[in-house]
Amino acid sequence: MVKFLVEFFGALSLFIAIAQLSSNRLNLSIKIYQLQSLFLSISILFIGITFNEFELYLSAFLNFIIKTILIPYLLFKVVEKMRLDREISVYIGITNSLLISILIIILSFYISIKIDISGEVVAKQIFPLSLGIILIGLFTMIVRKKALSQILGFLTMENGIFLAGSSLTKGMPMIVEIGIFFDVFVGALMAAIFVFQIKTTIDSIDTSKLSNLRE
């Protein structure tokens, strides 16, 4: 039962990563990210219940605090403070990128067939799901022009990695996990400051306008 729930929430996270690719508003994207982090925390919580390990409870809690509350709050503040244009601009249209996302998911399942997963694993299907989330997050970063959407793509990717980490290996050791949370949080904070710097230097957060450094 728990195995089913873990896989279910993992699949929902993948679904939401695809939804992230199709969102056309900055605010909506941040909300989607919030929802994905919530599902990730629930999924980690269920794994924690299975093994009854304190570290996983803590990880789920930290995930909830940092990724569903702190980082989205920070990003909403950035959007509000700088009166950003809420439209999203893309290199590849939403329809086409959704079609490409299908290919990405097929690819990630294809890669995972070749690896025989042994040992105590909660849910085997999590591996292709998390690989899919990582690659879709990467793809989101590539197709979006705005700095803030790129940060969201990175955070999506990072969620996929956390999903893999917690369900394949019962979570990384606690010190490492806390360190990773800290790094991700500081990284998001610094990226937000960079968005501010970009806005003040070129008066827009469209990164396609950052094109002075070319060969």
Add this chain to the structure above:
Amino acid sequence: MKVILFLQLLWSVLSYFLNVRYVFLFQIFISAINLFIGISLISNIKNPQDRIFELNNLLFLDSLNGVLLFVILLIAFFVSIYSIGYMKKEMEHGIKEKNVNKFYFWMNLFIFAMVLLTVSNNFGILWIAIEGTTLATAFLISYYRNKEAVEAGWKYIILCSIGIALALFGIILLYFNSFPLLGHSMESLNWTNIYDIAGKLNPHLLLLAFIFIVIGFGTKVGFAPLHFWLPDAHSQAPTPISALMSGVLLNCALYSILRVYAILNKNGYVLDADKYLLFFSVFTVFISTIFIIRQVDYKRLLAYSSMEHMALITFAFSVNTKLSIFAGIYHLLNHAIVKTAIFMSVGNILVNTHSRDIFSTKGLFKSMPLTSTALILSVLAITGTPPFNVFYSEFLIFLSAFSSNFYISTVVLIFLLIVIFGGFIYHFLNMVMGDSDKKYKENFAILLPIYSLLVFALVLTFYIPENILVLLNNIPTILEVK
């Protein structure tokens, strides 16, 4: 090791609050103490099996990271001396004292993260530290707050974060591979533990982890299709930081790959891992050659040259014989020293002329003779001209590659290096020759580290200090080369 880490962390916080005059003074003092402690630590290591553990096995030192620790602390020491002259010049040109404090804060934090990366035994902590280096340098790259600097900083933080995230996935796969054997604890992420049981790991999963780690940390090393942040970041950062990044940071990232490579070598069932390194190294040298010959910005040119040298070191590791690995690590040491010297000399030119354009800079021999002499000497050194150490290590790398039948790639690389030599000589002679009516004052604090590094580079050709030589000889055994 924990003394160095503690001192460095404490000093980075203090350097934010102290008056700039004291910061200048203490910066040299602290980095000298660290260098001294580092040298006394690595001289304890004699055999390949020697490992010094600290803090509950979280930190350790063996021959491989001993060399890297020495390089970091040595370069940090010289850069500290240099940064004083550089920052004084910048303050004359109107940089605020608060910003100088910020510069030293981030720089010391950067050095701290690199030392932590080097001495950490645990892959998790290594990952945290390498992400720490990204975060610590991001604001240093956008230090001058103009359009280009912000662009470079943004590219840097985004591209390196992606790369490092992929590497984290690789580390998770490694942990997934090791924890059924070692149990669910901090211990199963420790390099020493994974290395000891390497023979029992699943080779397919190990290869997948290695691919993610090569691509991930390879972004930070500057392997060719992933290098786009590198020339921007190196050209926009203040010069002391460019020197640290070129000389040390790239080596640190390569070191992280080598640790995993050692596990693969010891496992013995993973085939073709060296092919990935071979591909990246030859392709990177090719790309950097193209951009070196048509470059108009001299700091970017040096950034591409760093890529080329990192690729040569990687090539030595892909050849994977005893001699080639010795030569690779020797080249790492040589490149760090010479590249720091050359960055320091162009930094002195930049801080006076405020132009990075090669073709608008003329007559440097007239306007600053001592700096241009250092520049030409270090150009000769970096391109591998005989009396200097880089020639010797490159020679050893190619010799080892030839003797293990890497004919085609060796010939291609030698040809590309000749083209790079031509590009360097053409561009830099253009800068120093010609006439100029300007006369700049040359600062002693800036010239001293450059010339001492050049002397050091010359000495290393003929004589490697006994402590370092022992470490270099141990490294092939650690990497389990047949």
